[in-house]
Amino acid sequence: MRNYDLEFLKRFSMVIGLLGLVTLGLILLASHLHGRIPPEVSPTAAKRTAERIAPAGAVYAGDTGAAAQAAAAAAAAAKAASQVAYGGTTDGSVIFQNLCGACHSGGVGGAPTLDRSHWNARIAQGTDTLYKHAIEGFTGSAGVMPPKGGNPALTDEQVQATVDWMISNLK
Numbered sequence: 001m002r003n004y005d006l007e008f009l010k011r012f013s014m015v016i017g018l019l020g021l022v023t024l025g026l027i028l029l030a031s032h033l034h035g036r037i038p039p040e041v042s043p044t045a046a047k048r049t050a051e052r053i054a055p056a057g058a059v060y061a062g063d064t065g066a067a068a069q070a071a072a073a074a075a076a077a078a079k080a081a082s083q084v085a086y087g088g089t090t091d092g093s094v095i096f097q098n099l100c101g102a103c104h105s106g107g108v109g110g111a112p113t114l115d116r117s118h119w120n121a122r123i124a125q126g127t128d129t130l131y132k133h134a135i136e137g138f139t140g141s142a143g144v145m146p147p148k149g150g151n152p153a154l155t156d157e158q159v160q161a162t163v164d165w166m167i168s169n170l171k
Contacts, residue, residue: 017118040159092165099149110143116170123167134159
């Protein structure tokens with residue numbers, strides 16, 4: 001009977017040793033995989049870092065700095081003016097032919113054509129409402145008007161001039 005106990009202890013020890021090696025292997029694998037995952041940056045730590053590296057103040061350069069700021073503002077205004085659609089023209093016919101006519105000539109997407117019958121109810125709402133719908137866009141039961149006709153480079157004045165041109169050219 002004693003031989004059976006020794007045989008059992010040998011096999012039991014081998015099973016325990018094998019399980020220990022498997023456990024150690026899994027721990028090492030998990031450690032390796034965990035090291036490959038990038039650490040998460042907490043938002044509070046990122047905010048603190050941004051506060052630490054922010055400049056402490058600004059430099060005042062007197063009249064020279066004010067002149068440089070004015071020149072930069074003028075250059076930015078000139079650049080913005082050059083990016084206005086259709087060269088900044090307020091000729092409603094030019095804008096209509098290049099942009100608005102695509103929908104309003106054929107009634108695409110429910111757009112009213114330049115027939116007085118399509119516009120009587122709209123004109124009755126007032127030009128301010130027409131301007132607002134043309135500038136901000138409008139979704140109605142008949143269709144959709146995208147803001148500024150789908151061209152955000154248009155100025156409000158250009159849109160208003162085009163609406164005025166369209167109303168004055170109704171058939």
